[in-house]
Amino acid sequence: MNRALFVMAALLVALAGCGGGTTATPTPVDPATLGQQTFTSYCAPCHGANGEGFINALNAPALNADGESYMLSDAAILAAIIDGGSASGDTPLGGAMAPLGDALSAEQEAAVLQYVHTLWNDDQRAAHETAGGHEGQ
Numbered sequence: 001m002n003r004a005l006f007v008m009a010a011l012l013v014a015l016a017g018c019g020g021g022t023t024a025t026p027t028p029v030d031p032a033t034l035g036q037q038t039f040t041s042y043c044a045p046c047h048g049a050n051g052e053g054f055i056n057a058l059n060a061p062a063l064n065a066d067g068e069s070y071m072l073s074d075a076a077i078l079a080a081i082i083d084g085g086s087a088s089g090d091t092p093l094g095g096a097m098a099p100l101g102d103a104l105s106a107e108q109e110a111a112v113l114q115y116v117h118t119l120w121n122d123d124q125r126a127a128h129e130t131a132g133g134h135e136g137q
């Protein structure tokens with residue numbers, strides 16, 4: 001079997017493992033913890049431990065309630081995480097954010113996206129949802 005076929009087969013086996021229903025899949029870390037850990041390791045160096053922003057020369061904006069990241073859709077935030085601040089593509093960003101798509105697993109990306117939501121206040125979370133922030137997720 002060639003390599004591509006092998007990868008496909010391995011994927012199918014992995015997918016078949018999901019949604020199996022009855023057998024309990026071991027969950028190493030719950031998503032909330034994973035989100036926080038991912039944020040601390042991958043986002044805090046630029047955005048600050050609490051998402052306060054503007055901690056170094058890159059001037060990464062605040063991701064907490066002081067910032068405006070709640071106005072972005074989930075798709076835009078996810079695109080920023082995966083593709084970084086590329087001028088092209090789906091991200092509205094400039095160029096200084098590192099693309100982390102290769103460094104993070106899909107689970108980490110989803111978890112850290114949800115973690116960013118926890119940095120906002122209730123009004124901002126509500127505004128984010130009203131604006132369709134959860135579309136496509």
Ligand code: HEC
Binds near residue numbers: 038069077086095096
């Ligand atoms: C290398 C530094 C760096 C890292 C690491 C980084 N960012 Fe950023 N981020 C930036 C900068 C700088 C910007 C401002 C836009 C630009 O210049 O690309 C930004 C912008 C953003 C924005 C848009 C905010 C807004 O209000 O427009 C979001 C959302 C974001 N980052 C989330 C994250 C998350 C989540 C992580 C971790 C998974 C992360 N960033 C890791 C530097 C970084």
